[in-house]
Amino acid sequence: MKKLVLITGASGGxxxxxxxxxxxxxxxxxxxxxNTLPPEKYKDYYTKVDVLDSDTVQSWIKDHADAAKEIVLxxxxxxxxxxxxxxxxxxxxxxxIEVNLIGTFNVISHALPYMRENKYGRIVNFSSVTxxxxxxxxxxxxxxxxxxxxxxKAIAIENATKNITINNINLGYMNIGMIEMVPKDIQxxxxxxxxxxxxxxxxxxxxxxxxxxxxxxxxGTSIDLNGGLL
Ligand SMILES: NC(=O)c1ccc[n+]([C@@H]2O[C@H](COP(=O)([O-])OP(=O)(O)OC[C@H]3O[C@@H](n4cnc5c(N)ncnc54)[C@H](OP(=O)(O)O)[C@@H]3O)[C@@H](O)[C@H]2O)c1
Numbered sequence: 001m002k003k004l005v006l007i008t009g010a011s012g013g014x015x016x017x018x019x020x021x022x023x024x025x026x027x028x029x030x031x032x033x034x035n036t037l038p039p040e041k042y043k044d045y046y047t048k049v050d051v052l053d054s055d056t057v058q059s060w061i062k063d064h065a066d067a068a069k070e071i072v073l074x075x076x077x078x079x080x081x082x083x084x085x086x087x088x089x090x091x092x093x094x095x096x097i098e099v100n101l102i103g104t105f106n107v108i109s110h111a112l113p114y115m116r117e118n119k120y121g122r123i124v125n126f127s128s129v130t131x132x133x134x135x136x137x138x139x140x141x142x143x144x145x146x147x148x149x150x151x152x153k154a155i156a157i158e159n160a161t162k163n164i165t166i167n168n169i170n171l172g173y174m175n176i177g178m179i180e181m182v183p184k185d186i187q188x189x190x191x192x193x194x195x196x197x198x199x200x201x202x203x204x205x206x207x208x209x210x211x212x213x214x215x216x217x218x219x220g221t222s223i224d225l226n227g228g229l230l
Pocket of ligand 1: 008010011012013014015033034035036037049050051052075076078079089094099103112126127128129170171172173174175176177178179
């Protein structure tokens with residue numbers, strides 16, 4: 001039976017890239033969008049879901065997972081808010097934690113019962129170098145992304161005997177998605193700070209996700225994909 005690949009945030013740069021990758025591989029795939037309409041060509045592979053809405057998340061997963069044996073969950077849904085700490089809007093700060101951390105947990109917790117029942121699961125989350133390095137203006141984003149590391153370790157241990165793995169990819173600055181919101185002059189400054197001197201080719205993301213899916217022995221950890229930026 002074909003693997004089921006569920007992808008949150010599949011209307012964004014990385015999620016869409018991965019949706020196309022796994023459709024191309026012939027897997028059963030469904031991705032979520034929230035505000036951005038999915039591309040016409042792939043619209044049948046999409047469902048509108050807010051990762052914070054527990055009922056919608058639950059029915060999205062049930063609709064696809066009921067008939068599946070091997071489920072892969074890739075959590076790409078995320079938002080950023082840039083503000084230095086003493087000039088922060090607390091509601092915007094909190095929203096980042098809600099979407100990136102609580103939203104990711106919400107989706108995982110609804111997918112786990114199916115994975116446990118099937119004794120197979122692969123969960124991949126996207127974290128960030130900002131949580132490792134300290135980048136001004138990213139306190140909410142960095143907190144949300146570093147929260148994923150502890151969450152991942154706990155869930156990995158809880159499910160280790162069920163052939164379920166969960167890991168993070170700690171991205172540096174990739175040539176896709178969120179980076180497009182950063183002004184060009186700032187992009188050049190960031191590039192100069194990266195040891196390999198370029199933004200990451202998105203092909204690296206596909207390779208790393210495939211690697212984590214193929215392994216049954218990497219769990220509770222993170223892979224740094226950042227061009228040496230630490
Ligand atoms: N690109 C990078 O260099 C980079 C670096 C480090 C980490 N990351 C992480 O990698 C992941 C993907 O990044 P990206 O660059 O592809 O970002 P992106 O292009 O901004 O896409 C973000 C996705 O999240 C979805 N989303 C936002 N709020 C949501 C909600 N409440 N419910 C459901 N979906 C929601 C968006 O949906 P709509 O647009 O439909 O609203 C969109 O599909 C994110 O977690 C990001 O933090 C990216």
